[in-house]
Structure formats: C-alpha cells, structure tokens
Amino acid sequence: MPERYNPERYNKVLAFSGGVGGAKLALGLSHLLTPEQLTIVVNTADDFEHLGLSISPDIDTLIYTLAGLNDQQQGWGLANESWQVMAALEQRGSETWFRLGDRDIATHLERSQRLASGQTLAEVTAALADQLGVKHPILPMSDDPVRTRLLTAEGELAFQQYFVREQCQPVIDRFYFSGLDQARPQADFLRLLQSEPLDAIIICPSNPFLSVEPIISLQGVRQAMRDNPAPVVAISPIVAGLAIKGPAAKMMQELSMPATALAVAEYYGDLLDGFVIDESDRALLEPIKALGIDVAVCPTVMKNLQDRIDLAASVLSFSQTISRNS
C-alpha cells in the first residue's frame, strides 16, 4: 500500500465512471477531493428512450449516489422509492420490463423536458445534480447520442434490452456504439483533458467494454489522455475472476478473453500508467507489471462508505507515486 497521498497537491483529478461500481469509487473520491479538485465524466452509451422518457442510467446512478439518495440494497435507483406509476402503467397495458420508481420518473420527466426545450445533456445533468444537492461536477461524456448495440445469439439488442429485459442472458458475439463516430466529447471534458495539466485520470471499476470504452473511444479522447501529463490509473472491475456487478466477466468469456484483471489490463494496454488490483489477485502483480504498467494491490471490494473512501485514498496515493511512461 503506498503512503498517504497529499490532498493539497491536487489541482484537478478527472474520473471516468460507468454505473454502480464506478459511482461507488466516485463517492469515495468526493469525500477526499473538493468540487474544484474532482470532475467526474460519465458514460452515456447505455442511455435510452423508454416510455417517451430520456433515461441516462449511469448519470442518474452517479447523481443519486453522490446525493446519498441511492438504493444500496437494490443497487440501482432511489432508496425508499414508491412504484405507483409503474403499477398504473401495467394497468394501462404499457411495457413494464424496465422498472421505474415514481421519484426516478420525476428525474426522467425533468430531463426529457429540458432536453426537448433545447438544453444540452450536460446542462440538464448539472441542473439535476444541483437540485439534488450534488456539489462535484458531473459531465456526460458527450452531449450527442451514443448508444451501445449488442450483437447476440438472439439478435441485435439495445443495451437496456440486453441488460435489464434479457438479464444479460444472450451470448454476446460483438458490440458497437451507434453514433460514436459523429459524437463529440462534451466540451468541458475535452477542454480539461486537452488544456489542463491534470493530476490524475482515474478509470473507475466499471465495465471496460460497455462503460469505459465509449468514453475513451470518443474522437480525440485517447490522444488527449496520452498527451496530458496526468497518470492514467484504472481500478480492475474483475476481482478473482468475477465481476463485482454486471456482465463484465461473462462478456470476457464470450469475447474469448480470460475473465481476469490481467486481461483487463491488457485490454486497456498502453493507455494505462497504473492499475489497481484486489488483494485476492496479488498473483497478477508481476504479469501486469510486465506489460509496463505500475500496479497497486489493495482491497477493492467496496461494501460500505469507509471501503469507498479507503479505496479512493489508495488510488490517489498510488497515482502520486506514478511517473508517466511516455
């Protein structure tokens, strides 16, 4: 474990996050860094339009988590949620495979009407986060629509069809991000990456393929990450061959990779300066180092708030020890 980091050394840290796992670490980081020191960039490739509403699951998971409003038992949505609209939608013959709580629906109604009135997704996100008391800036990776499409044994599926309706059961052949070629990185995100000497770029423990890949594949992002002096540090979402949550491990097998932290490190490749693996994967330390990536070993499974803060502290300490490869 590296020695304690110095929080005053930070000017600006950028964290990339997907859904639940990423939001957990982002919450830990938000306890250690001020809103001026930390900006979180969120995947939007699993956004979708449903029941006429514009839904941004990863943005909402992050807002709800940072606001302390998330349902920790269920792992998604709001705590103490009610389900009156859903029950009534069922009575009215509507699709109900995507369960939306009443207060969550209010989020989507507000987002949808703001988008319809011409606001950007970044503006809408900032307004919702502000209303719910979140202080740390949250940026969607892009204001333009990018949508994950999965080619599976049961046909092509939108991400939420695969993830929620089909419960990740169909075997994945390949996936792509519709709209990615035309999408521009969100302006503040790209400006930070291209113009600010960041102190660290942290890739949270989210699905590398479905949550992180869309962010780093946006035009100019990968190059800007390389050009920025900040070390790029990822936390493995795979621990002892299992994904803490979600289909990452199952996907790796279906995509003919071993479901290991090593394979995740290889997937990110020379984009990484540092990689954080769980204590249970200590045996992978040397093989990952052999890729030319610095490695930290620490507990990465976040069961409570202290775990989240401890992992965030470890990641920040680690990032301060890394000299850039390039």
Added chain:
Amino acid sequence: MPERYNPERYNKVLAFSGGVGGAKLALGLSHLLTPEQLTIVVNTADDFEHLGLSISPDIDTLIYTLAGLNDQQQGWGLANESWQVMAALEQRGSETWFRLGDRDIATHLERSQRLASGQTLAEVTAALADQLGVKHPILPMSDDPVRTRLLTAEGELAFQQYFVREQCQPVIDRFYFSGLDQARPQADFLRLLQSEPLDAIIICPSNPFLSVEPIISLQGVRQAMRDNPAPVVAISPIVAGLAIKGPAAKMMQELSMPATALAVAEYYGDLLDGFVIDESDRALLEPIKALGIDVAVCPTVMKNLQDRIDLAASVLSFSQTISRNS
C-alpha cells in the same frame, strides 16, 4: 316532466361532453344505454403538452368517470391518488402548478408514447378506455390539435394556464381555438353524424364556450347536426345564474351576456331543438320557448349517481317527445 322514455327505441345517441359536468351526465346515460346505443364525443381544445406529456383533461375525466375511478370529492383526477412524482418534480425544480397524480401520470405517459408512435388520439383513447374497463365508445372531437387561447386583461393564455395556473381569475376579453380551421372532425364522429339517422344528439351540461363550441365549430359539424334527423338537446350548465363548476358564469358576464340559462339557449340558437333547464329556472321556460326551442324542466344538479341517471332518463324521455324544427 315527460313520460318515461323507451330505451329499445334507441339505435344510436351521440352525446357531446366537456369535463366534469358533461362526464356526470355521460355516466348517467351509460347506465341507460348500451355501448352500441351511446357514443360520447369529447372536447379536446383544453388538451395541452406539459412536462413533455400529452394531456387530454376532458378525455381523462370522462374515462375515469365511466370507469368509476374518478375522484368525486376533488372533482378531477383519480380517487385514492398518490403524489410521489409531483413531490419529486418539485425537488428537481420542475413546474408544479398543474398537479398530476402518479396514476394519472401513467395515463399521460401511455398516451404520449402511443401518440409518438403514430397512433391517432382516437386510437389512444380507445386503448386507454379499454384498459380501464370502459365499454362505451369515447371519441375525441378531432385527431388534430385544437387549442383554446384566451385573450385576457393579463395577456394571452393557453386554457390550462387560465383555468388551473391562474384559477380563472383574469378577465376574458375574447377567446379563439388555435388549429380549429385545419382540424378535421374525428372520422367516426363525422360518419355517425353524417351517415347515421341518430335518435338524439345530446349536448351535456358543459361550458358552452370552451367545451361545446370547439366541437360544434369543427368543419362540417354544425351543418351535419342540422341535416341529421336527430333532435339536438342541450342541458343548461347554468342554474339560477351560477355555473355548477368552472368559469362559465363568470365568462358570460365578462363577455357581456347575462349569466342565465336563457342566454345559453340564445347562444346555441337555432342549433337546438330542445333545452333542459333546472327547476329553479322555471321562469325561463316561456322566454326560451319563444326562441322556438322545446323546453324541459327538471332537476339538473347531479350530486350522486342516482341524480345522474335520473337526469339522463329525463333528457332521453324529452328527446323522444321532440319533433325537429327543421
């Protein structure tokens, strides 16, 4: 009071309805006539788009009333409604002057997405009514958008802005129906009116200016009403100089008419074959007859279900006694 009507004599009755008052009589009629015998045509000029939802207040009032789901105390919306979404919208900085219950929101979500998918308002209305167990056909007056606009001392207002947000306080100078010139009467409505020998056309006790005028002003409707052999019978929404509900009486004063059942009869003019007034307005019987309109006098204030059925029976009996003027 005319003698008891013969329900078997009816082939088809058409009723025009606005909101609460109209829906009360429509409910009474639905207890006396089968779904084959009764079709209800509803005003859509107070429809509006709010929070990104397509809302049809008069259609919903009618569906909820016929389904037995309406809130009778409040006079609008669903009974035993919950308000979780509204509370959360308020927390998210949304407009909350138009109070929408959770299950009512489900209706609007379902309507909005069906409309967005290309269904007509008539198709959406039929689907929602069917899902909620309503057997009698409900037709929107038009599938095309018509929107009431009120020119008031405080500027031009959309109907719901005037009715709900401003609580009918602004003094009305005049009003018009945006889109009316381009709107076609709903196809089944026009076909019934033009091609079926109807037994009666009943104008329910709704606001003559804001609820009934849009229906009868649709292109071809007034002429088809005249050409159809059915007697046209209206029930006065003004009783003893007061509107049972809504701004009708206040509007009449602002539009420089006396707020009386006689003025309502004069407003409808030669479109009417029969007019039903309340017992408290018996003194107006002869003045209205002098307009060449048959008049029935009976209790018209509907406080409970039996009142609604009794008034419906009186109106049907009365309509069977009327010979057409033309």
